[in-house]
Amino acid sequence: MLKIVKQTSFLVFAGIFLVIFFPGFARIQELRQKNKELEVNIKKLAAENLALKQEKEKLEKDPEYLERVAREKLGIVKKGEIVYKLVPEDENKRK
DSSP: OHHHHHHHHHHHHHHHHHHHHHHHHHHHHHHHHHHHHHHHHHHHHHHHHHHHHHHHHHHHHOHHHHHHHHHHHHOOOOTTOOOOOOOOHHHHHHO
8 A cells, every 4th residue: 555655656756857947848848949959140241241251351452352342232423434234135135
């Protein structure tokens, strides 16, 4: 009889323990996973930040590079220049 009472009280205690602490344990695991994801994101953003700093420095120190970027990405031309835009042949047929 005493053995049954001990087993029952152990099971009740174990059940209460699981009900109280299991959600906390699951939350800790979720937070650890989120932390890993954020660390990966931080590394990615740090690399992107470094690349942008290098690009900024290059634009500030190299006037030829600055001119090339202005021409290619922004379409800026020097005074007196004429821009010729070549349209691929297949686009001419559609019109």
